[in-house]
Amino acid sequence: MQRNAQQTDQVSISDIAFIRSQIERRWSVPVGAPEAENLVVEVRIRLAPDGTVLSADVVDRARMSRPGEEAYRVAAESAVRAVRAASPLELPAGKYEQLKDIVLAFNPKNMVGR
Incomplete structure (x- = not known):
């Protein structure tokens, strides 16, 4: 029983992927940017x-200027903008406490071909 409670307390890769998928479909990768595939942006949500x-x-934020x-x-x-456009996000059941303050990395390299 304790093992299940502990598993509920942890955020899984699939939980993060579920949140990320709701945002990434709204994210416009900068087309034609030099080395766009190397731009990794971390956003605290x-x-x-x-x-x-x-x-x-x-x-x-310092890098932006x-x-x-x-x-x-x-x-x-x-x-x-994509994060804000995706609001409200659907959260995995019982995971609010673990997901209420997260940092997601957005990588245009993962978006190539979408």
Whole structure:
């Protein structure tokens, strides 16, 4: 019995994939950006119990304002818009406490061919 309770407390890869899939379908990868496949944007997402996005913030905000990082800024802004557009997110049953404050990495490389 304790083992099942512990499993419920943990977030699985499929839980994260479920959340990510709701957001990524709304994410526009910057087409034609130099080395777009190497732009990985981390976004910290805070959620209400009903899945409403309370905040979505780029983790590496300093990179957004660096010279030569325009493609990163565009990708980051697009990822944040996608998170907000996906609100409210459907959450896996019983996982709110584990998912209420998460960081998701958005990688255009994973989007090629979509």
